[in-house]
Amino acid sequence: MNAPMSTAPGLFGAAAALILRDVRLLWRRRGDALQPALFALLVVVLFALGLGGEPKALAKVAAAVLWVAVLLAGLLSLDTLFRGDAEDGSLEQWILAPVPLAWLVAVRVLTHWATTALPLVLATPLLGELLHLPRAQLPVLLVSLLLGTPLLSLLGAVVAALTVGMRRSGILVALLALPLYVPILVFGAGSVSASAQGLDAGGALLLLGAGLVLALVLAPLTAAAAIRISLN
Amino acid sequence: MTDFPHAHPPLLAARGLTFTRNDEPVFGPLDFAVDAGEALLVQGGNGAGKTTLLRVLAGLLRSDQGEIDIDGRRANAAQRSHAIAYLGHLPALKADLSTLENLHFLCGLHGRRARQMPGNALAMVGLGGYEDSLARQLSAGQKKRLSLARLWLSPAPLWLLDEPYANLDLQGINLVNRMISAHLRGGGAALVTTHGAYAAPPVQTRMLHLGGEA
Numbered sequence: 001m002n003a004p005m006s007t008a009p010g011l012f013g014a015a016a017a018l019i020l021r022d023v024r025l026l027w028r029r030r031g032d033a034l035q036p037a038l039f040a041l042l043v044v045v046l047f048a049l050g051l052g053g054e055p056k057a058l059a060k061v062a063a064a065v066l067w068v069a070v071l072l073a074g075l076l077s078l079d080t081l082f083r084g085d086a087e088d089g090s091l092e093q094w095i096l097a098p099v100p101l102a103w104l105v106a107v108r109v110l111t112h113w114a115t116t117a118l119p120l121v122l123a124t125p126l127l128g129e130l131l132h133l134p135r136a137q138l139p140v141l142l143v144s145l146l147l148g149t150p151l152l153s154l155l156g157a158v159v160a161a162l163t164v165g166m167r168r169s170g171i172l173v174a175l176l177a178l179p180l181y182v183p184i185l186v187f188g189a190g191s192v193s194a195s196a197q198g199l200d201a202g203g204a205l206l207l208l209g210a211g212l213v214l215a216l217v218l219a220p221l222t223a224a225a226a227i228r229i230s231l232n
Numbered sequence: 233m234t235d236f237p238h239a240h241p242p243l244l245a246a247r248g249l250t251f252t253r254n255d256e257p258v259f260g261p262l263d264f265a266v267d268a269g270e271a272l273l274v275q276g277g278n279g280a281g282k283t284t285l286l287r288v289l290a291g292l293l294r295s296d297q298g299e300i301d302i303d304g305r306r307a308n309a310a311q312r313s314h315a316i317a318y319l320g321h322l323p324a325l326k327a328d329l330s331t332l333e334n335l336h337f338l339c340g341l342h343g344r345r346a347r348q349m350p351g352n353a354l355a356m357v358g359l360g361g362y363e364d365s366l367a368r369q370l371s372a373g374q375k376k377r378l379s380l381a382r383l384w385l386s387p388a389p390l391w392l393l394d395e396p397y398a399n400l401d402l403q404g405i406n407l408v409n410r411m412i413s414a415h416l417r418g419g420g421a422a423l424v425t426t427h428g429a430y431a432a433p434p435v436q437t438r439m440l441h442l443g444g445e446a
Contacts, residue, residue, distance in 0.1 A: 008314070008343040008387065017340020021329065028328040089322025092292060097341045098313040104341075232293060 014099040015107045022111045036073035036116050037123070043069040044127045055132040062131035063141050063192035069127070070120050070145060071185055074152050077116050079173050081109070081160040082227065091164070091227060101227065106220035109157040110150070117149040140195040140205075147208040148188040154212075154219035155180045161223040165230030184208065241304030242267045243315075243390055243421045244289070249298035251281070251288055258284050261298060264440050266421045268389065271412060272438045274425040280443030282425035283321065286392045289423065290318045302390070317342070317386035319393045323379050327368035331359060331378050334367055338382045345387045353381040357407060372399040377407070384411060391415060391422040 009017070026033045047065050051057050085091045085108075094104050124145060128138055159176045163169035191204035242265035250260030259281035266272045274282050287293045289300060291312045300307040302315050325334050335350035354360060357377040367375065376399045383391060396408045412422050416435050 009340055014341050017337050020340075021326065021333070021337040024333060025326060025328050084326075087322075088326065089320060089324040090326070092318065092320060092322065093324040093338065093341060095292060096290060096313055096316065096318055098310070098343065099341070 008098055011099055011103055014097065014104065018104060018107050019111050022108065022115070026115055033115065036077045037119055039076055040069040040073040040120050040123075041127070043072065044130055048130050059132040059134055062128060062133035063137055063196070064189045065131060066124060066127055066133070066141065067145070067148075067185055067189040067192075070117065070124075070149060071152060071181060073120060074117055074149065074156060075174055075177060075181075077112070078156045078160050078177065079163075079170060081112055081157055082164045083160075086164045086227075086231070091231060095228065095231070100224070102220040102224040105157065105161070105223045105227070106216075109153050109220065109223070112157075113150050113153040117153060121145045121149060134196070137192050137196055140201050141192045143205055144188040144191045144201075144208060147205060147212055148184050151184055151208065151212045151215050152181060154215040155184075157223045158219055158226060161226035161230065163230070164227060165232075184211070240268070241301065243303060244423070245301040245304075246289070247299045247301075249285075249288065249300065250296050251284055251293065252296050253284075259442055260295075262440070264438070266390075266423065266438065268419045268421055269416050270438060271416060271422045271424060271435050272440055274423060274440045274442065275427070276425075276442030277427070282442055283394050285442065286318070286320070286394050286423065286425060290316055290392055292318075315388055316390050316392060317383050317388035319379055319383050319391070319396060321394060323375050324382075325367040325375060325378060328366060330364050330366055331370070331381075332363045334378065335382060335385065339385055342385075343387045344385050348385050350381070350385060353384045354378075356384060357381045358403070373401060373404055376400055377404060380408065380411060389420045391420065393422060393424045395425055395427075397426060 044065065047061075047069075048058060051061075082091065085094070095101055097104070121142065124142060125138060128141070133141070156173075156177050159173055159180070162176065163173055166172070187204040187207050191201040191208070194204060195201040245265040247263050248261040249263070251258045262285070264272060274285060276282050284293065288295045291307070291309060302311050305311065324338070326337075329337070331354060332350055335353065339350060351363065354363060357380050359374060359377055359381065362370070362374070367378065370378065376396075380396070383393075391412070393408075393412075397405050400408065412424070413435050415422060
């Protein structure tokens, strides 16, 4: 209205529009948005009940259970990452937009992480109490989750992008994502158990950090290429 | 018209464009050009490859052979994204967002023409008063009108319209024709696919027939 020429979107303008859209959509369907968090809570509670309220047995496995619960909750919401946008044609318009597709994918994935995984990480101290997690392990667990969950989301995005062209891909997404997720789980849960035994957790955390940096650069590019192939 | 000497290269030109799917030729080789201020009517029956042609031109599919020039230069992704607005079969609307929110997002993604606002565009396509309606509450024709509003806001000079008349009533068909006429007067160009010639914009039009053997 005030610009004399047409307004071309910048990287950050497009990102802001996409984040605003995703947050609005999430709010409109907030029941669905709660599903991963409820799922993680369910896993934790069932584990606590299954082990029969033995604080010592629970404390031993608490960190690993929390890691698995967060990982499975992330897997649950993976298929929705691009599917809706593929089915209503939004992805076509993303490809035709003047901003790089990889940038939009990165923004979408990080918004998705911030709205599904981050609340779980923030709830970890509470869930840890349910499992008698030793307080001393909490800081390492939180750091490993903060480094590991965005890595899970980024790798998961590549898998979700590869399968977005298929009509039903529920089990395929899980099968493809599993081998990619295993090392992250090993290093993430491993860092906590190492620190519990008095060893240095730094190595595993640094590896997670290195993986995250690498995935931040490469995963959006790979996912963007996969989307282009899937929509053919 | 084709041998008319041009001061400017055509807005869109294709030479020897061929597309095959699973070793079956879908169309081609095709040669055509569209100048600024012109519309190209792509005709053909179901399955003749109209949609495929538009998707190839938009860069969503890769042609097997042939060249596409936009404004005299070989088309690449960056150039396409600034020159082309694509209206496909899929509306690219989020069902849980209001009409205005949908337009705001798509403008944020594609940019906006000077002096055009989403609210005015809604009124122009006959959706005034529906600003707060969710897209899921609209009829198929109203969704089409919302997509047309998005097209109207796009700053791209070249419109690729896949069956723009589908689902529209007579007023809607007139609306599409008026929009295309105005766009062409402003120096734009449009490729329009239709089943037949029953609805065509009253403008300078070239024709392209696909699937002649049927």
